[in-house]
Amino acid sequence: MGSKLNKSTTYSTGTLLIGLLSTGVNAGWEVQWIERFDGDSVNWNNWSAQTEANYNNEVQCYTADDYSTQQNYDVSDGTLKIIARKKTHACPTLGNQTKEWTSGRLNSKDKREFLYGRIESRIKFHNLEQGTWPAFWMLENRISEQPIKGDNDNVNWPNPGAGEIDVWEWFSNQPDTYITNFFNTSGCAEEVRYTYPNGSSDVLNWHNYAMEWTPERIDFFIDETLVSSQDVSGCPQYKEPMFILLNLAMGGNLGGYIDPTLQQATLEVDFVAHCQSTVDNQATRCDESTPTNGELEHNEQLNLIVYQNGVPTSAVDTSMGEVEVRATFSAEPNLDNYILTWNSGRLTSATEEGNALKFDPSSLPSGHYTVTANLTSLDDADFSLTQHHSLEVKNGDDIADEQDQSTSPDSTSANSSSGGATSGSIAIFLALVVVFRRYFLGVRR
Structure with a gap:
């Protein structure tokens, strides 16, 4: 699924939006592109549903459903809701593998890509039950992932051209913190955990998560707070355009044990925006109140x-x-x-x-x-x-056949058996996974 917008304006679909490489002492921000989610469905001119994603032993089937009664994307009241639903499903985009959940994963590859500047989103999550793994993150645009355009996008993660930056990554098995992260192959990867001041309940409230990106540094923010500042001047990655991803994974290596009572989980996104530096104002954020560059086009759908x-x-x-x-x-x-x-x-x-x-x-x-x-x-x-x-x-x-499969004793016992581990074993397992992830592998979604 995808779409293309062709218009004789400065910023058309697939346009590379480039931020200024440095900011002046009194510099502000100017919006180059913003997705406000103010329609009644996903704007496929900006996004693709990454339905073939299947990583980290996760148990969801990603769909492109923004229209049915069991939709995984709901655009209404000015926000995007990515909804994970407990539903045993023969996933058609994964060779009919049986998955226990459906969910959503959007990316802006080949449609909206960015090189430097400030990227920001306003997000809240609706659930504290165990087993969820939502994220707002970015990948370099030559990665070999759907959609494959054939424009040299054949690089494997996390090599140069396929680097990863996690602006906000949260998993409910360690709910008091969230992760900012970046990965590459040259040893300059770093993971920082930010502890919410009010604990896990903070994730249920609206927060602005952002990064400011230059060839030398990546700074991560929550609201007005600087979470981490990283020197990336020596990294081979992060020198090429990147695209945005919004997804809600279930279970897997970091989602872990899923609360058996959980039937639905929701990631809500108010907007996503990209800004470049300007001396014309002193805006400190890149959001719906930030001045635009005067050439911002309407997102017709x-x-x-x-x-x-x-x-x-x-x-x-x-x-x-x-x-x-x-x-x-x-x-x-x-x-x-x-x-x-x-x-x-x-x-x-x-x-x-x-x-x-x-x-x-x-x-x-x-x-x-x-x-x-x-x-x-x-x-x-x-x-x-x-x-x-x-x-x-x-x-x-x-x-x-699908109905028989979803109601069979085997499928029921498979679902219920996911909770068989003791809480102590779960905690040890998760700790080992995090250590292994950070120092040996890295985790891609």
């Missing part, structure tokens, strides 16, 4: 939502009747003065009707199908929005 029998769905059942893919445009819902065109791919029987693409799924084999919508303007020849959507089609036998 072309959204595609799938309905079957008038109900939003994340998977099409071949036995349940007509399917409709509806297109909406955040700037003008009625699409007046715009032209919408569709590419239905392998859905050869699909027909266009108004702002929708309709088809009968009854004769389709199970699998994934991609539809593409393109929006152009009658008033602006340079305006073009393209949105892709991957449809999962299942027949009745597939759905019955």
